[in-house]
Amino acid sequence: xxxxxxxxxxxxxxxxxxxxxxxxxxxxxxxxxxxxxxxxxxxxxxxxxxxxxxxxxxxxxxxxxxxxxxxxxxxxxxxxxxxxxxxxxxxxxxxxxxxxxxxxxxxxxxxxxxxxxxxxxxxxxxxxxxxxxxxxxxxxxxxxxxxxxxxxxxxxxxxxxx
Numbered sequence: 001x002x003x004x005x006x007x008x009x010x011x012x013x014x015x016x017x018x019x020x021x022x023x024x025x026x027x028x029x030x031x032x033x034x035x036x037x038x039x040x041x042x043x044x045x046x047x048x049x050x051x052x053x054x055x056x057x058x059x060x061x062x063x064x065x066x067x068x069x070x071x072x073x074x075x076x077x078x079x080x081x082x083x084x085x086x087x088x089x090x091x092x093x094x095x096x097x098x099x100x101x102x103x104x105x106x107x108x109x110x111x112x113x114x115x116x117x118x119x120x121x122x123x124x125x126x127x128x129x130x131x132x133x134x135x136x137x138x139x140x141x142x143x144x145x146x147x148x149x150x151x152x153x154x155x156x157x158x159x160x161x162x
Contacts, residue, residue, distance in 0.1 A: 002090060005043035005057065007035060012054045013045075020073040023135060034059065034070070041070065042098075044090055046083050051075075058087035060094055067095035069105035072114070084117050092121070096147040103147055106132070109139040118143050 005013075010031045017025035026034075034041050039062070046056035055078035059070035069091055074083045095103045105123065107114050123143040132140035 001047050002044055002086065003047055005035070005045050005059075007032075009045055009054055009057075010035075013057055016054070016057065016073055016075055019076055024133060026071075037061075042091075042094055043070075044087065046074070046078075046087060048078070051078055056083045056087055058091050060091045062095070062098045063100065065099070065101045067091075067098065067100035067103050069103060072117075079113075084114075085121070088117060088121055092145070092147065100147055103145045105143050106140045107143060108133050109141050115141070121145065 010028050013031050014026065014028045017027075034043065041059060041061055043057060043059040045054045047053060048055050056072075056074040058072040061068040061070050069088075072084060072087050072091070074081075074087070092103060103123075105118065106129070107118060109115075109128070123145045125141045126144045127142040129140040129142065131137040
C-alpha cells in the first residue's frame with residue numbers, strides 16, 4: 001500500500017538506501033533533513049507487510065513551475081513487481097497536482113533499469129553532467145517530462161464556468 005512517509009520509517013529507509021545506492025546512500029541524518037523540508041518535500045513509501053514492511057519509496061521537491069524527483073528506490077527483493085512505476089506515477093500526479101509544468105530528475109547513466117523506467121514514463125534526456133557520481137566518474141543524465149494539464153492559476157487552461 002502507498003502511504004506518506006513517517007518519521008518512524010527513517011531507519012528502514014537508510015537501510016534500503018544502502019542496499020539500492022551503496023556509494024550514494026542517504027544517511028538517517030539526510031532523511032531527517034528531507035523531512036524538515038516539508039511541505040516543499042513530499043515523500044511516499046510502499047508498505048508491504050507480507051514482505052516485511054517498507055519495500056520502496058519516492059520523493060519530490062515541489063518548485064514553482066518545475067518539480068524535481070529527489071529519489072525513487074525499490075528493495076532488491078521487491079524489484080520486478082512494478083513498484084518503481086507506481087511510485088513514479090504517484091510523483092508525477094503530485095507534481096501536476098501541485099501546479100508543476102515539468103518534472104526533472106537525474107539518473108546515473110549506468111543505471112539501465114531506472115533509465116528504462118523513465119523512458120517508458122515519458123521522460124527525455126535534456127543534458128548530461130559529466131563524471132557527476134563519485135566514486136566511479138559516472139555521468140548523470142538530466143531528464144525532463146512535461147506535465148500538461150489544467151493549472152488552477154492559468155486562465156488560458158480554464159474552461160468556461162457553468
